[in-house]
Structure formats: C-alpha cells, structure tokens
Amino acid sequence: MLAAHQITTFLPRFTAATVEAPKPRRIAASVSGLSKQFRNTPVLKDINFDIAEGETLVLLGASGSGKTTILRIIAGLEHPDTGRVILHGRDVTDLPARERGVGVIFQSYALFPNMTVEQNIGYGLKIRRRNRKEIRETVDRLLELVRLTEHRRKYPSQLSGGQQQRVAIARTLAYQPEVVLFDEPFGALDAQTRTRLRSEIRALLR
Amino acid sequence: MSAAVSTIRHVQGFDVVRPLSIGTLIVLMLPLVFLPLASIFIFGTGKGLPRFWSALTAPEAIFALKLSIATSFWATVFNVLFGLFAAYVLSRYSFWGRNALIVTISLPTAIPTAVAGFALLLLWGPYGTLGRLLAPRGIQIMFTGGAIILANIFVTFPLAFGVMKAVFDTMNHSLEEASATIGATRWQTFWHVTLPSLRGAIVTGALLTFARAVGEFGSTILVSGNLAGRTQTAPLYIFAKFNEGQIEAANAIAIVLALLSFLIFSVLFFVRDRMEAK
Secondary structure: EEEHHHHHHHHHHHHHHHOOOOOOOOOOEEEEEEEEOOEEEEEEEEEEEEEOOOOOEEEEEOOOOOOOHHHHHHHHHOOOOEEEEEEEEEEOOOOHHHOOOOOOOOOOOOOOOOHHHHHHHHHHHHHOOOHEEEEEEHHHHHHHHHOHHHOOOOOOHOHHHHHHHHHHHHHHHOOOOEOOOOOOOOOOHHHHHHHHHHHHHHHHOO | OOOOOHHHHHHHHHHHHHHHHHHHHHHHHHHHHHHHHHEEEHHHOOOOOHHHHHHHOOOHHHHHHHHHHHHHHHHHHHHHHHHHHHHHHHOOOOOHHHHHHHHHHHHHHHHOHHHHHHHHHHHHHOOOHHHHHHHHHOOOOOOOOOHHHHHHHHHHHHHHHHHHHHHHHHHHHHHHHHHEEEEEEEHHHHHHHHHHHHHHHHHHHHHHHHHHHHHOOOOHHHOOOOOOOOOOOHHHHHHHHHHOHHHHHHHHHHHHHHHHHHHHHHHHHHHHHHHHHO
16 A cells, blocks of 8 residues: 555655756646545555646555556546545546546557557547648657657557557657656566666657 | 377377377267258259259248348347447446346347247237237237347347457456547547457357347247248248148258358358457
8 A cells, every 4th residue: 555655755756856947836736635445455545746847756666555546546547535636726536537638658558459550649639520630740740759650550569569658658649638647657668678768758758 | 208208209190199089070070960961952952953943932932031131130230239238338337236137138048949939929929918008009019020020139139248248348448548538538439449349249249140040940930920921931931841841942941041151150250260360
C-alpha cells in the first residue's frame, strides 16, 4: 500500500531531478486525500501531491504498492473511495475518463491492433471529427517527430516494443492532452532501448 | 543412455504408431461419417442426373429449400445481434443472477429439440399462455414461418453468444480504456475498438447458427405443422418424402443440405485460419 509518507519521501528527490523551470508555476494536477481499497484491501491511503505545469513527477514504489491505481484515478479509469482530483483548477473527480483531457501511455501501450500506425495516431482527432487534412498534417508531423514515417502503414504487431511505445506517445500527443500519464513506460523494454527512449520522451514532451 | 536410444529411433524413423493411428482414425470414421455421406451422393445420382435434377427442381422442393434458407437467415441475424448484446452485458457487468442468466442462455444446447418445440407450442400455440391472448386478435404465430424462426432462434441461441462471449472475456480491456482516455464516447469505443476485435467471432457465430438452423428438425416439425408448400422446411421435406417412399426426392434435397453444410464449414475453417494468422 502506498501511504502519504512514502510519497512525500520520494517526491523531493524526483522533483529536484526533473523540474526544468525554477519560477513558480500554476498547478497542473492536484490530488488530495486520495484513498482506495479493493475488496476490503486498502491500496491507497490519504495521498496528496501537486504537480506544476511543465513539471515531471515520478512515482516510485514496490510492485502492487498502488502507483498504477493513482494514475488510473487521475485518468478517470477508477473512482477513489475518498479524495479529489483537480486538473488545471477543475475538479474532475466525478468526470468520466473521456472528459478529463488526460493522455495515458499504458504499460502494454494498448495500441489498437486492427488499426495501422497512422490510424492509431489519428484516432483521437478522428473521433473529434477533425477534417481529413488536419488529421493528415498532424499525423505526418507526429510520425516525423517519433521517426516512424516509413512504418506508417504497418500494424502494431509488426513493430518492435520501442516503436510501439513511440506510436503510443504520438497517439497521445496528437490530441494535445493537458496532462500526460505514463504507466511504467519502460517495463517491457530492454535496457538499451529504455535509456534511449527516456531521453527521447523528455525531448518530445518539451 | 536411454535418451540417446530414443533419439536414434526417432531420427532413423519408422514410427509404427503414426500409420496405425491414422489408419484407425480413417477406419473408424468410414462407417460413421464417410460412408453415410457418400451414400447420399451415390443413391441421389444413381438413376442419372436428369432424374436428380427434376427431383431437385420440384416446386415443393424449391419452396422447402427457400423457406429453410430464409428462416435460418432471420434466426441468424437475430441471434448474432442478440448474442453480441448478451455477450457484452454478461461479460462486462457483474451483477446478482449473472451466472443464472449465462446458464439459461446456454441451456438450449442441452435441451432436446423436440422439447424446445413443445415448449414453444405451450407458450405461443392457440391454447398457449401467450397464444391464447393473441388468438382473439387474429394473430397466430404457430404453424407459420414465424414459428420456424422462433424455433431456430431458441435452438441456436447459445451458438453465437458462446463464441462472442469467449472473445469478450479474453479481450484486452486496456484497449477500451485507452480509447476512453483519448476522448471516445462509449459508442465510438465500441464501434472503432471493440467491434473490430469481434469480427472473427461474429462470422464464426453466424455461420454456426445458420448451419445449425438450416438442419433443424425436432423443434420445427412441432411448431411448423409440416404443411407442404407452406411451412415445410428442407429437413421436413426429406422426412415427408422418405415416409411417402419417394427416396429420390428426399435424396436430392439431402445432397443440397450436405453440400451447404460442407460449404459453410469450409468458409468457417478459412475464416478461422485467417483470423489466427492475424
């Protein structure tokens, strides 16, 4: 179980390592008094933290400690037993996932297997009924950004783990979410790819 | 040492079990499946193709085939749509009585088809629980094409549902969650993400349902009234002609039904292979 004191123990280390602008900034995401239990087993207890705009926060904890549950609650995929989730000053605790403007990169990438790389990336714009030209331009730009232009017509099963993750990132960036959540993004990758992608993701998110 | 011996025997190769197993399989299947099927074709065309053709194109035979295909088609449409809905609800939501509903939907596979037909008669027949209320309004469901569709729906109910529920149960939920976080409505997620994953199951379920419905006999004979040229399906036609001693007429339709089944299961194999290859 991840308790409040564990989070605060870890936070200063990560904020110190990842904060890029020193000036005081607006709060992008705030979590207060978050608790959750599954079948009478407490998983989260009174979790509180704020993340400023442009800031990167890393949650560390043992397997099963509740890291994913926190992300799922912020994304709207789980409802907390107690506590609130505030995104850019708006209380989204009771909003469904699709209305939160949050992007999630899942541990398994969750790419749609029946769609090509470009269809995956353009999905967020397609369901927002953007015109074809705009979708095409955004997809082209993102494919270039994640260096997958030559793989645009391939299906996810034809890509390596690192390529799949870059598609997942591009798919999330396409609809410009206000907050991006990564759930163990390097879990399934080898050490070399992991190191390369870590710096790539930092560069992309800038 | 023993491992080395077994490797040598394997490499050198005459494995007596292999031909013995294949031979036993074929010998067992010969009287059980191959010969009965072959005899339909041998007897059906034994007196020449013109006789076979005239038996096949008799108006009552054509009607029976058309009725079978039409009623099976509508039962398939209903059961695929309903099966999709039922599989979605029973796979996605946990609620009190869920297991009882799953057992009930799956029950028709275990019920004798004659019992199914009898049950439908007791409900919709002129003196049945609901039929009695409809009869004064001039609505009669039993002994019509509608009754055959109802019987087909009842008997084939679990087929499409079973295939689709298995896919729903093993589906990767993070795909639907990803779609939701991207901003898709529930309907958009279903249409763009869930449904494409079910394509193979829908085709398989539809073909299984249709194949089973086309050959349905036990329930149909009770609810249709078996009226030649009105409510007589192809299997009932075979039975009726056999009873009248018109073996050639029965045989002609039997060949068509056998070929139809062969075609359906060939498509089924092809679809399954393609889906697995993906």
